[in-house]
Amino acid sequence: MQEINHTQFFKVQKEPEIKVNEMLSRVYSALAEKGYDPVSQIIGYIMSGDPTYITSYNNARSLIMKVERDEILEELLKNYIDRNLV
Template identity: 65%
Template sequence: MGNLDSTQYFNVKGDPEIRVKDVLDLVYNAMAEKGYNPVNQIVGYIMSGDPTYITSYKGARSTIMKVERDELVEELLKEYIKNESWKHE
């Protein structure tokens, strides 16, 4: 036991910063590999909050649950606007 007059420090390393783009990429690819329609499944998850819309293959389900659903929508909308998809019709 050490000196009782001083405070010991204990650092726990948390998860590295999760990028929403990386989460969506991982989930999309895992869903496609398993034969699901990734867009439909991700929309189902975002709308309902039910993680069973996402496969557990390659850790996709646990990974997507680390990101808030509104962050997923924000990232998707930013990419849509950035690519100006509506101008290519």
């Protein structure tokens, strides 16, 4: 039997942070593999915040929900500007 007077410590491993561009790539691939139009589905999610726009296939829904929607928009806009306007 363990002593109840001792404090127990637990180590919790943090999940590694995922970069927005990596997350978008994985979510896009999962949507395409399932036969969805990835652009329309991602836009639907960004506009509404409804995670059901994103398939749970390959953990895509869980991945996209780890990043704030405004961060996704920021990444997309930066990428567009870098490729088309600069």
